[in-house]
Amino acid sequence: MLIELENTIKIYNQGKPNEVIALKGIDLEIEDNTMICFQGASGSGKSTLLAIIGCVFPPTSGRASIAGKKLSRMPDRFLTIHRREKIGFIFQQFNLLPRLSVLDNITLPLLPLGISPHERKTRARKLMNQLSISHKENFPAAQISGGEMQRVAIARALINNQPIILADEPTAHLDSALSIEFMQIMVDLKESGKTVIIASHDSLVSEHPAIDKIINIKDGRIHVP
Amino acid sequence: MLPKGLEKQINILDFSLMSLWRRKLKNLGIMFVFALVIFLLGSFQMLTGALTNSAQAVLKNTPDITIQKMSAGRQEAIPLAHAEKLHSIYGIRAIIPRVWGYYFDESKLANYTIMALEHDSMPYGNNLNLTLAYGHFPKKTEIGKAVIGRSVHDILGLDKRRIFSLFRPDLTLKSFEVIGVFSQQTDLLSNDLIIMNLTDARDLFHIPELMATDICVYVTNPTEIETIAKKIAGLLPDTRVLTKSQIQKTYQVVFSWRSGLASICLLTALAAFAILAWDKASGMSPEEKREIGILKILGWETGDILAVRFWESVLVSVLAFLFGCTGAYIHVAFFDASLLKPIMVGWSVIYPSFKLLPSVTLADLLLIFTFSVLPYLGATVIPAWRSATVPPDSAIR
Amino acid sequence: MFLNSWSLGLTLAGLIILALGVFACRTAVRILRYWNPQSDSNLQIKLENEIWLASTLVEYGLGFQILSVVLFVLAADTFCQVIVGAMCATGALLANSYGMPALLVKLAGIFVYGFWIVLHKLDISSETYPLVRIKYIYLLFILPLLVADITLQTLYISFLSPDIITSCCAVVFGSSDKTGPNLLEGFSQATTIFLYYGTVIALTAMGYLLLKRWLVLLAALFSAGWIWFLGLAAIAIITVFSSYIYAMPYHNCPFCILKPEYNYIGFALYFTLIPASFFGLTTVLVEPFKTMNNLAGAVEKYQRGAISFSLILLLLLTALSSYHFLLYRISGGE
Numbered sequence: 012m013l014i015e016l017e018n019t020i021k022i023y024n025q026g027k028p029n030e031v032i033a034l035k036g037i038d039l040e041i042e043d044n045t046m047i048c049f050q051g052a053s054g055s056g057k058s059t060l061l062a063i064i065g066c067v068f069p070p071t072s073g074r075a076s077i078a079g080k081k082l083s084r085m086p087d088r089f090l091t092i093h094r095r096e097k098i099g100f101i102f103q104q105f106n107l108l109p110r111l112s113v114l115d116n117i118t119l120p121l122l123p124l125g126i127s128p129h130e131r132k133t134r135a136r137k138l139m140n141q142l143s144i145s146h147k148e149n150f151p152a153a154q155i156s157g158g159e160m161q162r163v164a165i166a167r168a169l170i171n172n173q174p175i176i177l178a179d180e181p182t183a184h185l186d187s188a189l190s191i192e193f194m195q196i197m198v199d200l201k202e203s204g205k206t207v208i209i210a211s212h213d214s215l216v217s218e219h220p221a222i223d224k225i226i227n228i229k230d231g232r233i234h235v236p
Numbered sequence: 237m238l239p240k241g242l243e244k245q246i247n248i249l250d251f252s253l254m255s256l257w258r259r260k261l262k263n264l265g266i267m268f269v270f271a272l273v274i275f276l277l278g279s280f281q282m283l284t285g286a287l288t289n290s291a292q293a294v295l296k297n298t299p300d301i302t303i304q305k306m307s308a309g310r311q312e313a314i315p316l317a318h319a320e321k322l323h324s325i326y327g328i329r330a331i332i333p334r335v336w337g338y339y340f341d342e343s344k345l346a347n348y349t350i351m352a353l354e355h356d357s358m359p360y361g362n363n364l365n366l367t368l369a370y371g372h373f374p375k376k377t378e379i380g381k382a383v384i385g386r387s388v389h390d391i392l393g394l395d396k397r398r399i400f401s402l403f404r405p406d407l408t409l410k411s412f413e414v415i416g417v418f419s420q421q422t423d424l425l426s427n428d429l430i431i432m433n434l435t436d437a438r439d440l441f442h443i444p445e446l447m448a449t450d451i452c453v454y455v456t457n458p459t460e461i462e463t464i465a466k467k468i469a470g471l472l473p474d475t476r477v478l479t480k481s482q483i484q485k486t487y488q489v490v491f492s493w494r495s496g497l498a499s500i501c502l503l504t505a506l507a508a509f510a511i512l513a514w515d516k517a518s519g520m521s522p523e524e525k526r527e528i529g530i531l532k533i534l535g536w537e538t539g540d541i542l543a544v545r546f547w548e549s550v551l552v553s554v555l556a557f558l559f560g561c562t563g564a565y566i567h568v569a570f571f572d573a574s575l576l577k578p579i580m581v582g583w584s585v586i587y588p589s590f591k592l593l594p595s596v597t598l599a600d601l602l603l604i605f606t607f608s609v610l611p612y613l614g615a616t617v618i619p620a621w622r623s624a625t626v627p628p629d630s631a632i633r
Numbered sequence: 634m635f636l637n638s639w640s641l642g643l644t645l646a647g648l649i650i651l652a653l654g655v656f657a658c659r660t661a662v663r664i665l666r667y668w669n670p671q672s673d674s675n676l677q678i679k680l681e682n683e684i685w686l687a688s689t690l691v692e693y694g695l696g697f698q699i700l701s702v703v704l705f706v707l708a709a710d711t712f713c714q715v716i717v718g719a720m721c722a723t724g725a726l727l728a729n730s731y732g733m734p735a736l737l738v739k740l741a742g743i744f745v746y747g748f749w750i751v752l753h754k755l756d757i758s759s760e761t762y763p764l765v766r767i768k769y770i771y772l773l774f775i776l777p778l779l780v781a782d783i784t785l786q787t788l789y790i791s792f793l794s795p796d797i798i799t800s801c802c803a804v805v806f807g808s809s810d811k812t813g814p815n816l817l818e819g820f821s822q823a824t825t826i827f828l829y830y831g832t833v834i835a836l837t838a839m840g841y842l843l844l845k846r847w848l849v850l851l852a853a854l855f856s857a858g859w860i861w862f863l864g865l866a867a868i869a870i871i872t873v874f875s876s877y878i879y880a881m882p883y884h885n886c887p888f889c890i891l892k893p894e895y896n897y898i899g900f901a902l903y904f905t906l907i908p909a910s911f912f913g914l915t916t917v918l919v920e921p922f923k924t925m926n927n928l929a930g931a932v933e934k935y936q937r938g939a940i941s942f943s944l945i946l947l948l949l950l951t952a953l954s955s956y957h958f959l960l961y962r963i964s965g966g967e
Binding site: 280281284500503538539542546597598599602603605606607610611613614617618620621624625627 | 638639641642643645646649652653656678682685686689690693697700701703704707710711893897
């Protein structure tokens, strides 16, 4: 099993007056090479769940095993190292650095890995070709269109060849044509062997035929209708 | 193939450069202010260094021991007979009478220092010629010849002419032929100097034969200077005995004291700068915070962000250091430290102008580095750490 | 003698290092009190972040300390111009009884901070941070050293007065004259040279063997050998090599070789000798941590690196120190 959560609980500000229980015991199994959609209103704990699967922080209690690593309380450093090897992120606002060029944005995850500029360029160009954004290589990220930004974000999530792709509301800022295009890229990724997890309440995503499973999250728990 | 760790640091350095460049207005501003502080510090250090060097270049040739006759607490002419008494002291190499005094040129409103000694009977006397830009010191037999300092040459308006005249006390004229001019290196002490023969000096000042203003003693073994000085003082109770090291150390103490005082003033400027640096570094904009959050979620460790901040600080401070030091060197070497000279050199009023030749050593640079880069790096550690510990989830909230 | 830019520079550097140390120790106290790896509380997350602060502060402190040692020696070299009888740093450092202790404490500081950083690097290589307690108790012991350092330095500067007559290096280290106590009398040149090169060969052999096959006893011998070599090399530099560098048979001084007249060769010698000894010495010092949780791999990696690094530096040092010596021997004294 690629991802296994068992009674996973996440509490923010534990023991403080502003304590928030974001996840109240999640049990979840996700297999390798599948495409999953998370649904849930904002505040449902969807983002927290995504963050735990994305190894951004460990759960407060419960078991969580992500791509072969048990997440318990551990120093941030080891989560980071695991995260950069296994997880590619695509964010709602794309989260590009606006003043860096497209190329520099795509290669950001490779810098702390000590990968040479030459190799970085080779890898990024291959991806830019696949995603047909090569012509924008040296443009600052602030000066390209929304669709192109999305592709740059995808390229960045793939640059280190991570097996899991996490996307948080990826189509929120795209029109329907671009959203369909985005889903097509995701389908291609799944076919190439990756596991794709998308959190979205866009019907274009949840009703897409390639989605293997929809998981509903409500009030910090998985909701089975 | 470079090792991974090194390649990583190069990558991070590269990113830091880009990141500095993206905020060039802010960073160039800080760098400019910083370079200015370093410029002032550096000018000071190099100026004191240059002054000490010039003083030492000249003091190297001062006699080991100088004897002056004192009367009623004031110096007066010393009879050469005093010198005879010293022959009994073992270890003295040479005894040379010297005449020196000031000459006020009423037409030019300038003060010259006149010095006369038999340089050919001095040990290493011929080395003195090395302090000249050209020419040689007047020999015992060369009557009416003089060596002059560079500004004397200018004030007298000699240009290519070689003859000038000075008044004796009875207002009769005595003329001299210039046979040499001092070089720039010794400007500090030789600028207003006129060197002549003992006979000429006695003639000019109307000092009787067999008298001098002081007597210079050269010693064979430098470690015995103090002992011999004590013996001389015992033999000639009506005299003041000065040793070379006393004179040198007096200079040194004055210079270092002044530069120390100046450093304290500059430290205030530095403290103000450190506060500015702290403030600039700790004021994190939401945009910066978001950027760090993104980097962290993309797999940058806290240590990597710390490295980015470290390289940024190093780049800013080292560039500012290079600019500041280069500026200071130019300021001291080509503009005679014109901004600072009035503070450092009290006698600059008497000495109309002199050229400074800064010799910058590794030690000087290290000192300037300690005064500037160290506090800057120190002041930016904690803000750098604050920004590096932005949690990664701040990018997905 | 405080009103001097060197004194002020040293004091400034000392204060900055002390400030960094105090901040690091504040973290150490907090971690020793509240560290709880199982907790998910905000405090624990804060403490994990503060570990980074402490390590950065000590790393900066080490860098500044190295600078401060160099500055101290150069300052002494400048002070000698105002101290009667002193002709180089040796005289200035011996001008009162605080000079040499200050220098030694500063040098010890480099080893102590350096070793802390080694511990830190080992510690953060394991997810459980097994050395956390040891590391921060150790950090608390650094603070007294820092205080001793700045106190000795301040005492040295404040008791330094231009009137005191001191001895120059010719008297202290010289072998010819009978003018005063000679610190290193009784060390014959031939014996020193023999021991020096003998130790170089022995260390290289031991290091090579250790890289092939790890033996704890041999490692202990190797590290002990480095302590012996550090002292021996210092004596060899003073009594033998320096006079060949100066090309003057009776000029034996450990500091004058730092001057620009001799192409700063002293810096090259000391900057290879000290790190080499550091790595050589720490090879066995990290051995006890091998048994700790998940640390065996990291410790072994460090040991291999440290041995290789110390051997490379040793080779460099041998070449650098022998250069003038051999040049003189081969050219027959010209």
